[in-house]
Amino acid sequence: MSFDFNSEITAQQLADILPNGIAILNHRYESIFASRQFQKLIPCPNADFRECWLRSVHVDDYDRAAAGLRDAARDRKALHIEYRTLDPKNSENGGYVCTVADITSQKNAAIVQRKAVEAAQESKEQQERFIDMISHEIRNPLSAILHCTEDILEAVHDKKGSDISRHDIAESAETIGLCIAHQKKIVNDVLTFSKLDASMLSLSPRSVQPKQALTSPLAIFRPETRKQHIHFDYVADISYDTSKIDWVMADLDRMGQVLVNLLSNAIKFTSQSKDERLIRVSIGAAIDRPTSYPPNVVFFESGKEALKEDGTDNCEWGSGDVAYIMVAVKDSGIGISDHAQKNLFKRFNQATPKTESVYGGSGLGLNVCRKLCHLHGGEIGVSSREGHGSTFGFFFKVRRSSKPADGTPGRQSTSQMDQLAADIQVLGNEMSGVNRTTEEPVISKNPAVKRAGESELGPLDDDRTTHTGILASQVTDEKADRDRRRSSRSEEGDTNNRVLLVEDNIINRRVLSRKLRSAGFQVSEACNGQEAVDSAQLHDFDCILMDQEMPVMNGCTAARAIRDLEKDSSGHVPILGVTANVRADQDAEMLDAKMDDIIHKPYSIGELVQKINSMVKHSGS
Structure with missing residues (x-):
């Protein structure tokens, strides 16, 4: 049995039904065959590509030729360049089979998937922020109530x-x-x-x-x-x-x-x-x-x-x-x-x-x-x-x-x-x-x-850009001042532990300060992390109670700043992190900031005093 058919037409038809485009180029990058999908995806199927000639450039001249082509395209000028070619004897009988695939659907799917992942991540982060906020805002006053x-x-x-x-x-x-x-x-x-x-x-x-x-x-x-x-x-x-x-x-x-x-x-x-x-x-x-x-x-x-x-x-x-x-x-x-x-x-x-x-x-x-x-x-x-x-x-x-008909206003x-x-x-x-x-x-x-x-209504006259800069106070001869104050305290026979209470909530600060004084501590107060750092520079403390969430400078940033100050001296003041947050990674962040221990709100005064005494004793041993 024999068949009579045109193989060229059959090959073209076969290539046309393939999902990917296909083309055959000779060693001079001239197209000798291209499928319909290739012609659709590549508007110039005759291998008239701008970079095709670079493939014939000798490897030693390739970078120079590529740079010249790029500059000519950018400046819209003719390109005159001499270069060595590859040995044509080694490529006369060669050629190329080119394939091209339309991956638009895959890319769109990837974009949709990436957006879904980003949305899920944002939703997760917002949920964590919401839980943190609820925990902090509700647990924080519980300590004062307790x-x-x-x-x-x-x-x-x-x-x-x-x-x-x-x-x-x-x-x-x-x-x-x-x-x-x-x-x-x-x-x-x-x-x-x-x-x-x-x-x-x-x-x-x-x-x-x-x-x-x-x-x-x-x-x-x-x-x-x-x-x-x-x-x-x-x-x-x-x-x-x-x-x-x-x-x-x-x-x-x-x-x-x-x-x-x-x-x-x-x-x-x-x-x-x-x-x-x-x-x-x-x-x-x-x-x-x-x-x-x-x-x-x-x-x-x-x-x-x-x-x-x-x-x-x-x-x-x-x-x-x-x-x-x-x-x-x-x-x-x-x-x-x-x-x-x-x-x-x-x-x-x-x-x-x-x-x-x-x-x-x-x-x-x-x-x-x-x-x-x-x-x-x-x-x-x-x-x-x-x-x-x-x-x-x-x-x-x-x-x-x-x-209103009855003469009574709506209730407020x-x-x-x-x-x-x-x-x-x-x-x-x-x-x-x-x-x-x-x-x-x-x-x-x-x-x-x-x-x-x-x-009242009025024109905008915004001068908020003319803010006055804040000058940071300079502390000189810090180590000598620390030693002098420490010596003075020793001569005066001061044995009460000095505690720096760092808390931005005025109610918690007022209540806790009174309770600590009743327990025999000398208490100094700071409203935020920056005030805590300034106080640590000027005074000696046996322990610092450092709240985590505060304005101006939070507890972790303040703890790191205090530890940096201690590098120039041999001292180490225990820092007890105080927080209403509940997640493990938040505790880890406070410990990474070189805080010595953590206590969670709400806590009893007995529990707090026990932790302070333990930290002070361990620090002095």
Whole structure:
């Protein structure tokens, strides 16, 4: 049996059905055969490739020829070059079989897979940051609650002839109330964030008078501002009157939550100020959507996604004209760096151990604030300079309405727990004498109308780039100073262990400092890692209690800096890491920073004293 067929056509047809392109080139790189897929993928199947001629260049001239070709292509000039070729006798009968494969689908699949891996990794990291934040923010106040409870129980049972006064008991109860209120705020933020993230939170508009209604969340801070000797002021900008704002439809429970978050931060950091302590809340209004307030409060660009979250356009808001209520919280606190301002409102940003927390605690509350503003058709912004205080401003959209038919405004709720915490603080202020020495903050439901620049529309005039540099103090002859102080202590017969307590939380620091002094220690205090390093340079300590999460400089960075200082001397001060974090890698990071041991919050004073004594004894042996 015989067959008559055209082998060339059959070969072409066979090559055309292959998924990969194929071509045959002779020794001069000329195409003598190419499949359809090869021609599709390579538009010049005649082997007219720019680099093909390089394959005939002698190896010794290859780099020069390749560089000349590259320069000619770049400069769009003719190329004149002499070069040696490979021996054509060795390649006349040769040729090449070229194949080319379309790997677009594989590359696309790889890109999709890589993005999925990155998304999963980001989700895992966010979950870890969330767990870290929850652990730190909830476990941290537990230590203060535990220590205050020990004081109260000791007084009740009158152990060892306890000399704890009624004032101390009231202060302990007040501290417990503050800690519980803080934990309630964190839990509320978490629940609100979860609902916002799942698009399950809706607004409940009521007919209200914003200027009057916002005094309710402000009132719960009266006792705290009085105790911290903070002058508090609440004013209405003239823009509120000129915009003729009276009754509007709004959800001031949610906007009050934003105000409470901002005011909590303002009190926390203004209380650290060594100069004038001042907080002013102002309210203004605008007909057009604000873009900034003076001085320099620039609102974030909301973006299309944020604008879609606006929940103020349904029928329950009525058909009144749109207006914008503008609120600002201005303080004379420690201020915020430009770098930190850019990260303030990112979810969980301040909770990560890798981030130096500067302002706003965990960062969750401020992220919730921004989301709530988006939901109410508004936005939030900040202006600050380190050492010169901060101004947080936010606005929200409302619709004009008439006075309710029954004549009663929509309720502005204050939770029982918040009220109880405020009542406990009032009692503490009475028993400690604060009420006799400090004027009661005035929060009028009809605040004075005046020009309040931080809550009115205005042009941007940003001078934040002209910051004043901070000069680091110079310490000279450190080793001699250390030896002299150590000798002086020895001559004075000082046997009490000196402890440096490094803790940014003012409540924990106050309670723990008192407990350690009662246990017989001499206690010095530092609010952050940088202050701890400065104190370690100037003073001798038998032990340092180093909190991990702190502003300006965290505990690990401070511990490394102190160990570097010790390289120039023979001394070694034990450092006990104090943390509310729970993961093993976080413990490992603290030990890698040359801390000697770790204690986890919450802990009892007995457990802490035992660890300190053990470390001091081991260090002195």
